[in-house]
Amino acid sequence: MPRANLVLFHLESLSTLLFDQFGESLPCIRALSEQSLWFTNAYAAATSTHMSQASVLYGSDHQLDHIRTYDQTNVRVMDPDKHLFTKLESEGYSVLGIGYPDVYKKDDDLFHDRKIWNEERCGRLSYENQYETFEKKTEAFLRDAAQRDQNFALYVHPLISHLSYKDESKLQTALSHDRMKYGYVTMDTMFAFVMATLESLGLDDSTAIVLFGDHGDDFYFRGFNNGMCHAVEPYANQVKVPLFIKAPAQPPGATDVLTSTNDIYNLTLSLLDSDREITLPRNEFVFSQNLFFNQTPSAILNKSFMASDGTHSLIVSALGMELYDCRIDPYNLNNLLSFVTLTAEGLVLKGKFKTAHVHFQNFFTERDVAELNTTFQALRDALRAHLMGKKQRVLEIVPCTISIDSYFKTIRPRTYYWRYPLPWRMKIPAMIQRSKGAFRRMLPGFVIRALRKCRGK
DSSP: OOOOEEEEEEETTOOHHHHHHTGGGOHHHHHHHTTSEEETTEEOSBSSHHHHHHHHHHSOSOTTTTOSSTTOOSOOOSOGGGOHHHHHHHTTOEEEEEEESOOOHHHHHHHHHTTSSOHHHHOOOEEOSSHHHHHHHHHHHHHHHHHTTOOEEEEEEEGGGSTTOOOHHHHHSSSHHHHHHHHHHHHHHHHHHHHHHHHHTTOGGGEEEEEEEOOOOOOSSSOOGGGOSSSSOOOHHHHBOOEEEEOTTOOOEEEOOOEEGGGHHHHHHHHHHOSSOOOOOOOSOEEEESSOTTOOOOSSSOOEEEEEOSSEEEEEETTEEEEEETTTOTTOOOOGGGGEEEETTEEEEOGGGTTSOHHHHHHSOHHHHHHHHHHHHHHHHHHHHHHHHHHHHHHTTSOOOOOSGGGGSSBOOOOSOSSOOOOHHHHHHHHHHHHHHHHHHHSOHHHHHHHHHHTTO
16 A cells, blocks of 8 residues: 655644634634544643654654753754654655744754754755745645655644744734734644645545644743743643644544654654554653753753653652642642652641541542552652653763752642631731730739739639
8 A cells, every 4th residue: 555645734832721722713723633533642742842843753852851051052863863754755755844934043043953853854944934935835845746646744833823933914913812813823724725735636635644732831820930931841731732643544533542742753654654543652651841851950940840641740840749630630730749748658648638628528538648649659750760761861972960869859839828818807806815915925023913913813
């Protein structure tokens, strides 16, 4: 059977939560999702674009771990020959990477210098300044492949939905909400154009379509991060992302199998090579991070690492450990470790919560706490082993002095009211009692003794 063609469509700055919130702005992508295999439990390997791109294009999350600073030059991915599109080009595919709008020169140079995209083998990933140019180049590439009856692989990056990037139309919209919505509308328009072109050239039935989100945006839910909305800690609202695959031999449906953007590499190769259904990943845990492993800590970003089993996520940083139930707390706002004490025997529920409301009691029965302890220990052990593996790979290239154990010593405290402050009128009785006590302490001893004698004491 002839191999399938490939369209790899990058859903820039689109988490699962944002996909739900802006669904009306993405009608074509949403329609395609209903014809696809929908991975409902997919996680991005990082909270920034370049790191997520490397995860997808190389099938691993360690490619950039040895880098010390974001703008460090003369460094490249660890395994440059493993690039997905380089592999397909060597197997006879015609390849093209294209985006819109134009990218900042500094970001573009770093992207290519680090070989996140292999320019020597695949040509430069061209970010176009005019939307019409994007359409012309994309159509010309697909038409040429159709005329020569050659397999093709197309990577499309609609950078317009990134908060930093805009074109003239996006710039002229009145409010930030309008600009955000316009970015998603334009991304959907780009996808609709690609699909319409495939159909007009008779390529739609022989082409596999893979759509993946790279990260979400966090609007200062926990910290200001100098105003940055991603590259922040890998909470679920950042790293749980949409992933859809539509392939000639793949029936539509949904799967909650635990999946990482690292898995897209092998998923893509399997759906191109076979006329059978794709083989699903078998992950016990998936991992994510916000900075390069060896990156110097920043005063504006809290360097963090995450392990998830698909239900719970453990996040560690210099501020301590956090454990979240991602099903009932999709924004990861309630650190479950706030309710427990970490002892040598494991997690123990703090005494002050044992008399809490029945709502709480029904979530934190003895059995629940025991299960939470088991989950916590499994995630902690898996994340520690994952970070040890990262450090070992980095040490093969450059020095690395990161202390992994330091990330697992304390619980990150949650700063919120356990009991709410009362209005000042309700405080008056207590204030009076405190005032009486203070006044009595100011009186000489013989006066206090005389007062007691008068009262018969």
